[in-house]
Amino acid sequence: KAGVTQTPRYLIKTRGQQVTLSCSPISGHRSVSWYQQTPGQGLQFLFEYFSETQRNKGNFPGRFSGRQFSNSRSEMNVSTLELGDSALYLCASSQIIGDTQYFGPGTRLTVL
Amino acid sequence: SQQGEEDPQALSIQEGENATMNCSYKTSINNLQWYRQNSGRGLVHLILIRSNEREKHSGRLRVTLDTSKKSSSLLITASRAADTASYFCATALARQLTFGSGTQLTVLP
Numbered sequence: 001k002a003g004v005t006q007t008p009r010y011l012i013k014t015r016g017q018q019v020t021l022s023c024s025p026i027s028g029h030r031s032v033s034w035y036q037q038t039p040g041q042g043l044q045f046l047f048e049y050f051s052e053t054q055r056n057k058g059n060f061p062g063r064f065s066g067r068q069f070s071n072s073r074s075e076m077n078v079s080t081l082e083l084g085d086s087a088l089y090l091c092a093s094s095q096i097i098g099d100t101q102y103f104g105p106g107t108r109l110t111v112l
Numbered sequence: 113s114q115q116g117e118e119d120p121q122a123l124s125i126q127e128g129e130n131a132t133m134n135c136s137y138k139t140s141i142n143n144l145q146w147y148r149q150n151s152g153r154g155l156v157h158l159i160l161i162r163s164n165e166r167e168k169h170s171g172r173l174r175v176t177l178d179t180s181k182k183s184s185s186l187l188i189t190a191s192r193a194a195d196t197a198s199y200f201c202a203t204a205l206a207r208q209l210t211f212g213s214g215t216q217l218t219v220l221p
Contacts, residue, residue: 058207104154
């Protein structure tokens with residue numbers, strides 16, 4: 001099976017802009033989770049989608065949002081970008097949340 | 113906030129030696145998982161141990177879980193230079209994985 005794919009791999013934006021990141025899970029996986037990784041805060045859970053519904057959400061402001069499509073592909077959107085949003089954004093898929101998660105390579109977002 | 117805390121934060125050993133990393137957590141869990149991350153890339157799942165298990169093996173990896181002490185350890189035997197990476201524990205509860213801060217392992221050739 002093909003692994004989890006994320007696009008784009010690298011992204012440079014300026015403050016105030018918005019960005020959309022995409023994640024394609026492993027075929028058959030219905031759960032998609034998003035994480036933010038920074039040197040200061042480490043790996044932090046953003047949200048999880050299962051069958052097109054957000055099932056769980058981390059402690060992030062409303063500028064961070066996401067959605068999942070009927071084919072389980074997921075997108076994550078960050079509006080009004082801030083310098084502190086610079087991070088590696090990781091997507092992971094699994095058959096059941098809380099079980100083994102399979103991670104994509106990540107999208108490196110730099111906000112200038 | 114992070115549920116798990118790894119210890120040590122950094123570990124440097126010679127090739128062929130064993131490496132032990134520890135993880136402590138605060139609340140009850142369904143399972144605990146260990147992941148490896150190479151240099152800013154995606155995480156790779158290593159092993160999952162359920163709350164009713166005490167020990168699990170996978171190749172050169174051995175994981176123990178002590179739910180009474182809320183702690184887990186990951187042992188890598190006969191380490192290789194290719195094991196150089198960051199290792200994270202993650203606790204699973206209520207449909208959410210919470211990651212620790214990680215241990216940076218360096219294996220010197």
